[in-house]
Amino acid sequence: MKKALNLFALIALFSIAVFADVPRPDNSKNQKSVSTTMMIHLKEDAKEAKLVIPRSQLQQLRAQLDELDKGSDNTAAVVSNGGITRTQTIVSGLFLSMAIVFGGIWFVRSGRKASKTAKIAAIAVLLLGTGSIATLVLANAGPPPEARSITGKMFTQAVHIYGFGSGQIKLEVTNEDRQYIDLIVPDPKTSPSPEE
Amino acid sequence: MQEIRVARTYLTSAQVFLIAFVTSCALAAAVIGSFPLQMSIATIFLFAGVHNFMEFRYFAARMPVRWGRSTAYYSMGISGVVVLAAAYLTLYFSSGNWLWSINDWTMLTAGWNTVFILWIGVLFYLRGRQKPKSDWSWAFPVVLLLAALAWIIPQYWSLSLVYLHPLIALWFLERQIRRTKPEWLKAYHYALASIPIFLLVLWTTLARQQNLPEDTNLFWRITQHAGSEILPGISSHLLVATHVFLETIHYFVWILLLPLVDFRAIPWKLDKIPLFANRNGFPKLLAAALVVSLLLVAALWLGFGINYTTTRDVYFAFAMAHVLAEFPFLIKML
Numbered sequence: 001m002k003k004a005l006n007l008f009a010l011i012a013l014f015s016i017a018v019f020a021d022v023p024r025p026d027n028s029k030n031q032k033s034v035s036t037t038m039m040i041h042l043k044e045d046a047k048e049a050k051l052v053i054p055r056s057q058l059q060q061l062r063a064q065l066d067e068l069d070k071g072s073d074n075t076a077a078v079v080s081n082g083g084i085t086r087t088q089t090i091v092s093g094l095f096l097s098m099a100i101v102f103g104g105i106w107f108v109r110s111g112r113k114a115s116k117t118a119k120i121a122a123i124a125v126l127l128l129g130t131g132s133i134a135t136l137v138l139a140n141a142g143p144p145p146e147a148r149s150i151t152g153k154m155f156t157q158a159v160h161i162y163g164f165g166s167g168q169i170k171l172e173v174t175n176e177d178r179q180y181i182d183l184i185v186p187d188p189k190t191s192p193s194p195e196e
Numbered sequence: 197m198q199e200i201r202v203a204r205t206y207l208t209s210a211q212v213f214l215i216a217f218v219t220s221c222a223l224a225a226a227v228i229g230s231f232p233l234q235m236s237i238a239t240i241f242l243f244a245g246v247h248n249f250m251e252f253r254y255f256a257a258r259m260p261v262r263w264g265r266s267t268a269y270y271s272m273g274i275s276g277v278v279v280l281a282a283a284y285l286t287l288y289f290s291s292g293n294w295l296w297s298i299n300d301w302t303m304l305t306a307g308w309n310t311v312f313i314l315w316i317g318v319l320f321y322l323r324g325r326q327k328p329k330s331d332w333s334w335a336f337p338v339v340l341l342l343a344a345l346a347w348i349i350p351q352y353w354s355l356s357l358v359y360l361h362p363l364i365a366l367w368f369l370e371r372q373i374r375r376t377k378p379e380w381l382k383a384y385h386y387a388l389a390s391i392p393i394f395l396l397v398l399w400t401t402l403a404r405q406q407n408l409p410e411d412t413n414l415f416w417r418i419t420q421h422a423g424s425e426i427l428p429g430i431s432s433h434l435l436v437a438t439h440v441f442l443e444t445i446h447y448f449v450w451i452l453l454l455p456l457v458d459f460r461a462i463p464w465k466l467d468k469i470p471l472f473a474n475r476n477g478f479p480k481l482l483a484a485a486l487v488v489s490l491l492l493v494a495a496l497w498l499g500f501g502i503n504y505t506t507t508r509d510v511y512f513a514f515a516m517a518h519v520l521a522e523f524p525f526l527i528k529m530l
């Protein structure tokens with residue numbers, strides 16, 4: 001019985017590695033691209049950001065997509081928001097709650113033995129730990145509004161430190177005969193301050 | 197009658213150790229800060245395999261022939277190393293397969309991290325049970341807090357392991373000095389205190405350096421390993437230099453300093469290994485394991501010579517086993 005159990009454990013252990021044989025996706029297919037030129041226009045009168053794609057280039061892009069679809073490569077369909085998922089938040093919260101509960105139990109149990117200094121140290125660690133977690137929560141706050149909307153302010157030095165920016169945009173297809181993609185970015189004038 | 201006295205200053209072995217340690221660190225910091233990529237390639241080529249052999253040799257010397265009341269502890273330790281290493285390799289070599297999305301990958305990695313942390317918590321608990329007068333149940337809230345962090349900031353968690361692992365060797369050395377060379381302990385603590393100073397010097401010097409080139413796959417892997425993607429606001433020159441500096445100290449401790457303070461860790465002194473010398477030991481098995489380890493070191497050098505980048509990737513994947521193996525032995529020494 002013991003031998004059978006050991007054999008089963010051994011097989012179970014190495015069966016994990018079987019998945020390692022799953023071939024890696026051929027990323028070379030994804031590297032196909034359409035070469036083009038992009039112009040960025042900052043327009044004071046624009047109300048919303050707009051990406052205008054010439055129909056001719058869209059057709060080239062569609063052809064590429066069709067080719068990808070034939071290869072049954074659906075990796076593009078996998079969407080990741082790049083942030084913290086709901087599962088991560090739930091599991092993390094669960095562990096955090098358990099840490100507090102177990103910490104409390106340990107604190108009460110060791111209360112009789114512990115000296116006053118040790119108690120103060122334990123409370124300080126708890127407060128510092130909670131403070132650290134609170135910092136992490138604040139670190140989740142989004143970047144400033146300039147980096148969360150596509151406007152002319154996105155090109156300022158202040159937004160460069162974030163290394164990215166995002167915002168709503170309208171995609172349009174134009175029939176005009178042009179060889180470039182046009183990104184129209186609203187660039188409203190800042191209203192003068194009362195002192196000016 | 198006049199007496200002539202010659203005043204002589206003698207350096208104790210502890211002082212020589214301290215001077216040698218600080219001088220070596222200063223030299224290493226200067227060279228690594230100037231040539232981080234080159235030094236990363238050179239140190240891994242030269243020392244990675246050798247330090248793994250020395251670690252294995254050290255752990256073999258510390259393993260008792262009969263586990264006695266530590267049976268539960270060693271069983272948990274060894275099974276944890278085997279299962280976690282197998283799972284890690286599975287995750288590593290399966291990465292990028294079409295079955296798993298990015299979210300699946302994140303969940304599986306966080307799951308592995310959780311099991312790893314809980315395993316360490318259990319080891320602490322089991323070790324604490326062997327010390328009747330102490331209460332080590334504080335390990336549970338601590339590991340649960342760490343598990344929460346591993347889920348909420350998985351990328352920083354993984355990066356912290358990269359930077360904290362080299363420091364574990366310093367902890368081993370501290371415990372070993374306490375046991376076999378206590379006269380060096382004070383000097384060693386001064387030596388330890390010098391490391392943050394070297395790091396501060398490196399950081400202030402390199403903070404404004406341009407990012408290192410990533411035009412080859414190898415350079416990209418080195419900078420990525422040091423966290424350039426996770427910490428894009430920090431110069432990759434600084435990150436790689438810091439990582440290589442800490443790794444070099446780690447190699448230095450395992451290859452040179454631990455055998456220096458513990459004669460049982462000198463590779464050829466097999467009679468100091470209980471598993472080899474004891475009547476109830478396994479001399480043939482241990483000798484074979486040591487020979488295989490030496491062959492693996494040679495194979496690693498050969499691999500680096502043929503294809504450095506691929507061998508480096510494969511090495512770091514398998515190197516997780518030695519990172520895991522350090523924990524049971526370290527906790528046992530506490």
